[in-house]
Structure formats: C-alpha cells, structure tokens
Amino acid sequence: MAGPIVxxxxxxxxxxxxxxQDVASVAGTYVRDPERVLNWGYRTFHRAPDGVQATDLAAAAAQQALGRIGLSADALDLVVLAVSDVPEYLSWDGAAVLARELKIERAQTLLLTExxxxxxxxxxxxxSTMAMQPEVDTALFVAVNRISEFHRNRMNLINTVLSDAAVAVVLRRDHASNRWLASEQFTDPxxxxxxxIDFGGAVNPVPPEGWSSLTAPGGHARIREQFANDPDSFQRFLENRYERLVEVIDAACTRAGIDRGEIAHLIYLNDSAASISAVAEPLGLPLERTNAGLAPDHGHMGAADQLVxxxxxLERGELAAGEVVALCGISTGRWSATLIQI
Structure with a gap:
C-alpha cells in the first residue's frame, strides 16, 4: 500500500x-595543492575547537531543538543519533551518552553509524518505531559529523571540505507540517x-610508525588503487553514483504514492554545484531548487548536510507549504532517499 506507514x-x-574557517586561508595547512581544494567552490567550513567532540555538538543541537518548542527531554520516547565520523571511544554507545547529556533517566535509544x-x-x-509502538509519540533525531583530524585529512578524503556540525529534529506523531512521506535505501557492498580507516580497530589497533593524516595518501589514492587494473569498472562506479540516486528517489516516490514530477526541491550532500546538478537534472529541477546555494558556506557536514x-x-522561506522535498545521499555503498512534505 502506497503512502506513509505512520x-x-x-x-x-x-x-x-x-x-x-575560511577555506582559502587554511587550505594550505591541510594539502600541498590548495588550488585543487579552492576549485571545489567552498568558501567556509566549520571546525570544532579541540575540546569539543561529537557528543557536545549533538547535545547542543538537541537542546536548541527542544528549547524552541518548550519541550522537556523527559517527554522524548525515542532518541536516535547518527554519527558519520570516528566516535570518541570504541565500545561506546553515543546515543546513550546523548540521552545522559540531556538528563534523561530512562530512554529508548538507537545509534546509527552508516x-x-x-x-x-x-x-x-x-x-518504523512509531508504527510498531503506538505509545511512541515524540522522538529526537540528531545527525552529527565531527572530523577526527588525527584519523582523516578533512581536505584530502574526497572532493569536499569536511566540516563539523550537528542538526537535531523533533519528530512528533500527527504533526501536520514537514511530514515524513517515505524513505528508501539499498546497499551495493x-x-x-x-x-x-585501516587502523584503530581490532585488525590494526595502532597506525604505522610516523603515519600522519597530513601526509598519508588521500581517499582518491585508495580509489585509484582499487580500480587500477579495471578502468571500465571504475567508469561504471562513477556513473552508478548518480543513476542510483535517481533510482532510490524513484523508489521512495513509489512507496509514498507520488510521481517524481511532484518533487519541488532536492537536497543532496553539500557537494560541488556540478555534482548537485547531476542529481537534480534528471528530476527536472534547476540548481536554485537545491542546496547548491548553501553548500559553499558550510562544507560537507557528513550526515548533517541534508537536515541542516x-x-x-525553511527558515529563509524558500520552501512553501505542501511542496515535496527529496533528501538524498550516499554513504560508501549505500544510497538513501527520504521525502518530506512541507
């Protein structure tokens, strides 16, 4: 049956x-060829001070979201945390810690690390929790990205400037605006x-002697190495990125019972204008109906991009009541889409 399950x-x-942080001013401290970074089009990114971790950002965003509607954290039935970079500790549940930071004595929590x-x-x-548990009426969802500069070079992993930020949303059953219509995802493993990251886990607990994220090969070196003997496979890999985004958006539309043509806005990762356009064009959407105007001033905030x-x-009045917005993104091997009706 098409349409929202709840x-x-x-x-x-x-x-x-x-x-x-001004990208032009600091790019040279991260890479030897700052001009390559400047060509991506970013002007500003966010860097958390050394003492501020992902949980701090997540808690601050959550407190603001709750405060804006005068809601006590005790009223939450569910707390979900999505963390898109290296966590503060191993064998550690960031969602539970977030609940503790919010002074919730007992909570249902979920941690996402995709x-x-x-x-x-x-x-x-x-x-899905609300559909299965009728007593769950109010949930907090937080997405946070806090780059560990020991593990990653924020300007040499992919063709984006990685940025530190968190976004929190309060989701309520039967809330009339900004309605969730459907979500879809699939993985090609x-x-x-x-x-x-090749070290820090059970296989390689510590990095090689003398290793530094500032001098280590970037993410593109790993990609080139994996596809070195198969250029055709590499070309298919590049093409699939965008084709599968359209595929997963179409699947979400089918699940919601709407046509692709009803999508009025697209929000993708905070990527370059060219990449965002490659996703928007098959949907018949111009760049001004995407996040291309916001991306250069925020950088790629990991899992926080789309909801930020x-x-x-919404706050700028760029989305009208009744319009359908498609949020979409890629993790490594995973394509996702969610439809929101304003």
Whole structure:
C-alpha cells in the first residue's frame, strides 16, 4: 500500500556548528595543492575547537531543538543519533551518552553509524518505531559529523571540505507540517572498503610508525588503487553514483504514492554545484531548487548536510507549504532517499 506507514512530522530544528574557517586561508595547512581544494567552490567550513567532540555538538543541537518548542527531554520516547565520523571511544554507545547529556533517566535509544547517508534514512527508523509502538509519540533525531583530524585529512578524503556540525529534529506523531512521506535505501557492498580507516580497530589497533593524516595518501589514492587494473569498472562506479540516486528517489516516490514530477526541491550532500546538478537534472529541477546555494558556506557536514539545509531553507522561506522535498545521499555503498512534505 502506497503512502506513509505512520503520520509524523518535524516540529523543530536545532543546530550546532564548529567555528567558521575560511577555506582559502587554511587550505594550505591541510594539502600541498590548495588550488585543487579552492576549485571545489567552498568558501567556509566549520571546525570544532579541540575540546569539543561529537557528543557536545549533538547535545547542543538537541537542546536548541527542544528549547524552541518548550519541550522537556523527559517527554522524548525515542532518541536516535547518527554519527558519520570516528566516535570518541570504541565500545561506546553515543546515543546513550546523548540521552545522559540531556538528563534523561530512562530512554529508548538507537545509534546509527552508516556514514553520510544516515542523516537521510534515519527518520525511517523513527517512523518504523512509531508504527510498531503506538505509545511512541515524540522522538529526537540528531545527525552529527565531527572530523577526527588525527584519523582523516578533512581536505584530502574526497572532493569536499569536511566540516563539523550537528542538526537535531523533533519528530512528533500527527504533526501536520514537514511530514515524513517515505524513505528508501539499498546497499551495493562491492566497494564498502573504499573509505575505511585501516587502523584503530581490532585488525590494526595502532597506525604505522610516523603515519600522519597530513601526509598519508588521500581517499582518491585508495580509489585509484582499487580500480587500477579495471578502468571500465571504475567508469561504471562513477556513473552508478548518480543513476542510483535517481533510482532510490524513484523508489521512495513509489512507496509514498507520488510521481517524481511532484518533487519541488532536492537536497543532496553539500557537494560541488556540478555534482548537485547531476542529481537534480534528471528530476527536472534547476540548481536554485537545491542546496547548491548553501553548500559553499558550510562544507560537507557528513550526515548533517541534508537536515541542516532543510531547516535553513525553511527558515529563509524558500520552501512553501505542501511542496515535496527529496533528501538524498550516499554513504560508501549505500544510497538513501527520504521525502518530506512541507
């Protein structure tokens, strides 16, 4: 049966950003060829101070979202946290810690670690919980990205400037606006190792002697190495990125019972204008109906990109009541889409 499995909507947004950094001024401290970074088109990114971790950003965003509607954290039936970079500790549940930071004595929590796409498909887990548990009426969903510069070079992993931020949304059953319509996701596991960190886990607990994220090969070196002997496979990999985004958006539309032509806005990762356009064009949407205007001033905030953009565009009056917005993204090997009706 097409249509939402449960009626819920976003009633509040909250944000927490690292300190603004000018890309042109600091790119040379991260890479030897800063001109390559400047060509991506980013002007500003957010860098959290050394003492501010992902949980701090998540808690600040959550408190703002709750405060904007005068809601006590004790009223939450579910807390979901999506973390898209290295957590503060191993064998550690960031969602439970977030609940503790909010001074919740007893809570149902869920931790998502699927990378950048988790901010898109996270609301599905809220919706499915509400569908299965009629007593769950109010949920908090937080997506946070806080780059560990020891592990990753924020300007040499992919063709984006990685940025530190968190976004929190309060989702309420039967909320009439910003309604969740459907979510869809699928995984192609073939290339799931492309952007992994090779040390810090059980296989290689510590990095090689003398290793530094500032001098280590970037993420593109790993990609080139994996496809070195198969250029045709590499070309298919590049083409599939965008084709599968359209595929997963179409699947979400089918699940919601709407036509692709009813989508009025697209919010993708905070990528370059060219990449965002490649996703928007098959949907018949111009760049001004995407997040292309916001991306250069925020950088790629991991799982927080799409919901930050959705909230800011709402606050700016760029989205009209009744319009359908498609949020979409890619984690390594995972494509996701969520449809929101304003």
């Amino acid at each position: 009626n819920l909507g976003i009633s509040s947004f909250g944000y927490a950003f690292g300190e603004d 990378g950048c796409g988790a901010g898109v498909h996270g609301p599905y887990y809220v919706a 073939e290339h799931s190792d492309l952007l992994r 953009s959705l909230g800011l565009q």
